[in-house]
Amino acid sequence: MTLKVRVHRFDPSVEQTAHFETFHIPIPFGEKWSVLDALDYIHFHLDSSLSYYRHSACTRGVCARCVAQVNGKAAILCEYLVPEHGEILLEPPPGKKVVKDLVGK
Numbered sequence: 001m002t003l004k005v006r007v008h009r010f011d012p013s014v015e016q017t018a019h020f021e022t023f024h025i026p027i028p029f030g031e032k033w034s035v036l037d038a039l040d041y042i043h044f045h046l047d048s049s050l051s052y053y054r055h056s057a058c059t060r061g062v063c064a065r066c067v068a069q070v071n072g073k074a075a076i077l078c079e080y081l082v083p084e085h086g087e088i089l090l091e092p093p094p095g096k097k098v099v100k101d102l103v104g105k
């Protein structure tokens with residue numbers, strides 16, 4: 001199964017405007033992946049320049065630092081499960097200044 005992930009990309013230190021980039025993620029049949037798992041796949045297999053928040057000691061919905069928008073709604077990325085196929089849209093956390101890609105402050 002393949003999931004299409006459209007990701008907000010923006011590096012304000014070198015770009016004037018944001019854009020979206022599309023990645024295709026092969027989700028193994030029957031596996032439950034979080035959005036954070038999908039972002040890790042992108043980072044480690046497709047584009048290591050993608051920026052997103054990951055707290056390696058958490059990843060269980062405790063710290064709430066991995067919040068971003070999934071399909072236009074705020075979500076905790078390490079808990080939000082993605083579908084095995086279809087499409088999702090990822091944007092930075094609402095109400096925050098974009099530092100890079102999906103990271104806001």
Ligand code: FES
Nearest residue numbers: 058061063064078
């Ligand atoms: S990494 Fe802490 S809530 Fe997601």
